[in-house]
Amino acid sequence: MIAIGVDIGGTFIKVGLVNEKGKVIDRGKIETIKDNPKTCLENVSKVILELIKKNKVKVSGVGIGMPGLLNNGTLIESSNLKPWLGTNIASVINKNTHIKVAISNDANVAALGEATFGAAKSANNVILLTLGTGIGGGIIINKKIYDGNKGQGAELGHVVISLDGEKCGCGRNGCLETFASARALIRQAIKEMELNKKSYMWKLVDNNLDNVDASTPFKAEKHSDKSAKKVIDNYVKYLSQGILNYCNIFRPEIVLLSGGVALQKANLTNKVNKYLKDHYYGLKGAEKVIVKTSTLGYDTGVIGAACLILLK
Amino acid sequence: MIAIGVDIGGTFIKVGLVNEKGKVIDRGKIETIKDNPKTCLENVSKVILELIKKNKVKVSGVGIGMPGLLNNGTLIESSNLKPWLGTNIASVINKNTHIKVAISNDANVAALGEATFGAAKSANNVILLTLGTGIGGGIIINKKIYDGNKGQGAELGHVVISLDGEKCGCGRNGCLETFASARALIRQAIKEMELNKKSYMWKLVDNNLDNVDASTPFKAEKHSDKSAKKVIDNYVKYLSQGILNYCNIFRPEIVLLSGGVALQKANLTNKVNKYLKDHYYGLKGAEKVIVKTSTLGYDTGVIGAACLILLK
Numbered sequence: 081m082i083a084i085g086v087d088i089g090g091t092f093i094k095v096g097l098v099n100e101k102g103k104v105i106d107r108g109k110i111e112t113i114k115d116n117p118k119t120c121l122e123n124v125s126k127v128i129l130e131l132i133k134k135n136k137v138k139v140s141g142v143g144i145g146m147p148g149l150l151n152n153g154t155l156i157e158s159s160n161l162k163p164w165l166g167t168n169i170a171s172v173i174n175k176n177t178h179i180k181v182a183i184s185n186d187a188n189v190a191a192l193g194e195a196t197f198g199a200a201k202s203a204n205n206v207i208l209l210t211l212g213t214g215i216g217g218g219i220i221i222n223k224k225i226y227d228g229n230k231g232q233g234a235e236l237g238h239v240v241i242s243l244d245g246e247k248c249g250c251g252r253n254g255c256l257e258t259f260a261s262a263r264a265l266i267r268q269a270i271k272e273m274e275l276n277k278k279s280y281m282w283k284l285v286d287n288n289l290d291n292v293d294a295s296t297p298f299k300a301e302k303h304s305d306k307s308a309k310k311v312i313d314n315y316v317k318y319l320s321q322g323i324l325n326y327c328n329i330f331r332p333e334i335v336l337l338s339g340g341v342a343l344q345k346a347n348l349t350n351k352v353n354k355y356l357k358d359h360y361y362g363l364k365g366a367e368k369v370i371v372k373t374s375t376l377g378y379d380t381g382v383i384g385a386a387c388l389i390l391l392k
Numbered sequence: 393m394i395a396i397g398v399d400i401g402g403t404f405i406k407v408g409l410v411n412e413k414g415k416v417i418d419r420g421k422i423e424t425i426k427d428n429p430k431t432c433l434e435n436v437s438k439v440i441l442e443l444i445k446k447n448k449v450k451v452s453g454v455g456i457g458m459p460g461l462l463n464n465g466t467l468i469e470s471s472n473l474k475p476w477l478g479t480n481i482a483s484v485i486n487k488n489t490h491i492k493v494a495i496s497n498d499a500n501v502a503a504l505g506e507a508t509f510g511a512a513k514s515a516n517n518v519i520l521l522t523l524g525t526g527i528g529g530g531i532i533i534n535k536k537i538y539d540g541n542k543g544q545g546a547e548l549g550h551v552v553i554s555l556d557g558e559k560c561g562c563g564r565n566g567c568l569e570t571f572a573s574a575r576a577l578i579r580q581a582i583k584e585m586e587l588n589k590k591s592y593m594w595k596l597v598d599n600n601l602d603n604v605d606a607s608t609p610f611k612a613e614k615h616s617d618k619s620a621k622k623v624i625d626n627y628v629k630y631l632s633q634g635i636l637n638y639c640n641i642f643r644p645e646i647v648l649l650s651g652g653v654a655l656q657k658a659n660l661t662n663k664v665n666k667y668l669k670d671h672y673y674g675l676k677g678a679e680k681v682i683v684k685t686s687t688l689g690y691d692t693g694v695i696g697a698a699c700l701i702l703l704k
Contacts (some may be wrong), residue, residue, distance in 0.1 A: 085439050090522060104485050140570065143463075149677065151677075151679070156677040156678075157643035157675055157677045157678070178516070204541070205540070205541040217641075219641075221538070225643075226533070227643055228517070228641070228642050228643035228644075229516070229517040229642070229644060229679060230643065230679055231642040231645040231677050232643040232675075233640065233641055233642045233678050234641065235640040235641065235674070235675060236640075236641065238640045238675065239551075239637045239640055240552075240553055240633055240636070240637055240675065241552055241553065241554075241555055241640060242554055242555045242556075242566075243553055243554045243630070243633055250674075250675055251672065251675075251676070252633075252636070252671070252674070253669070271696070316556070320565075321555055324552070325551045325552055327546065328547040328548075328550045328551055329531075329540070329545055329546065329547065329548065329551060329619060330545045331541040331542065331544040331545040331639065332540075332541060332593040333541055336606070359564070360563065362547070362562075362564070363461060363469055363544075363547060363550065363562055363563075364469060364563065365461065365469045366461065366468075366544050367463075367541060367542055369445075383577070383642055384663065
């Protein structure tokens, strides 16, 4: 069985031909046209049809991963693709290609991909958190996506862990996203740098705060920088408390981290796993939950989206 | 089809013969022997066998609802029945009665009962919160209990909504339980009464703080008591924020409230539903979630436990 996986992002859209072993056989990539979903989805459809023609294959369907909140294939909430709101992405692609289409949120399909071919292959129950500009969430229960009634759940970044905390992009205050996204980590690092002009972090960014990224505090910590350690300890605490919440709700076997901050791999997960252990995984006597980083990397979105078809 | 439902509580154990319409045909009740689970479960088994004999029926199985954290039928965490830890309740009852046994957490079975025969009959996806001494949680997905890997999830009271908040019985800080349980409401009422000696709440409790219960602030609010209103507004805010978290994770059709505070019915749910509406149910454009109180009342536990068998 072969399927098409489409990974729609705010800047690029990746399309891949994926076989039943989760291997990307061939691929295409186009720019996202933010203000014209119609033309953009026509372009995506062309890439799909070209890939099929070029490789002389029959595909079982097109799977799509899409950032934002969907309702039966229609985008109803998005931070990056506002002009796409109201577009039924699945039905447009289906009309253009005459191929069966399945669609889900990008974090959901990433979780499905990792649970099928990646870092969580061994687990039946998985929570994935994408630690990027925001925090996306994917829930896998018994190897299947769980995305809530009408696909409107699994917004794991928008769960308040500190009421009356900082305003979140979603309108609430103190969401996990405001503490544990890459953006939140950068903000905390900058705040700490401003308090301590001697921090090694200044050296790493050539004294320019615009150069601070999620890796800055982790690099500085290796040079025994106290400010960096403080930033990371704090970040690990908030992220871990968010994970402990999901342990108590879902008790997954594996929690997967992806996105910018997860590039720190063991530097991050060793600390988080220690925090979880020190806090009894949420409840004394409860099953152990292991935190890992995702492994499919660049192709996660495409492979995960294809899984929407491959696993049917 | 007829099943036995067993509702194990910290003080009493209720046993009922339940038919396929969710009606309790006959019932028994014994005291919980806290320090001797073996004898206690022998007594439960006797009640089960007597009910069957007396009513001359064949039962399809015994369903049990049990407070605390279970692992494959064994109690591994409990606040009220510590001497029962390590007891495999399901297997003891099965040995004594030679009837098939299914067991789950008490809040899970209450949710299942309400989703099958009670206030959430119309819904496929339901979250139940029991607002008692603590907060229990039940999750129904597509009319089935979801209790997490090895039955160790759905601990919806032990999700931190205010990091660094007050210590919770579970060991963490700022869990929903510390803000929205009946005990938390009483604590907040007492705190407010101590600040305002003129509050009408003092009258309601004969100037004795020991008489304060979850109904006190609700009764006083009807007499335009400002302190009571403050307590309730604050309580509704925290409870609703917890519910909004579950909206974003599960997007259930219905959130059910049961336990002491839920006895306020519309007095409570009108306020919570308004709060949810004012906060877009967690995310703009997302599906509406309705908050109701449970309706099975005294028999919830027994009927819900029987559903573990009736729905098989």
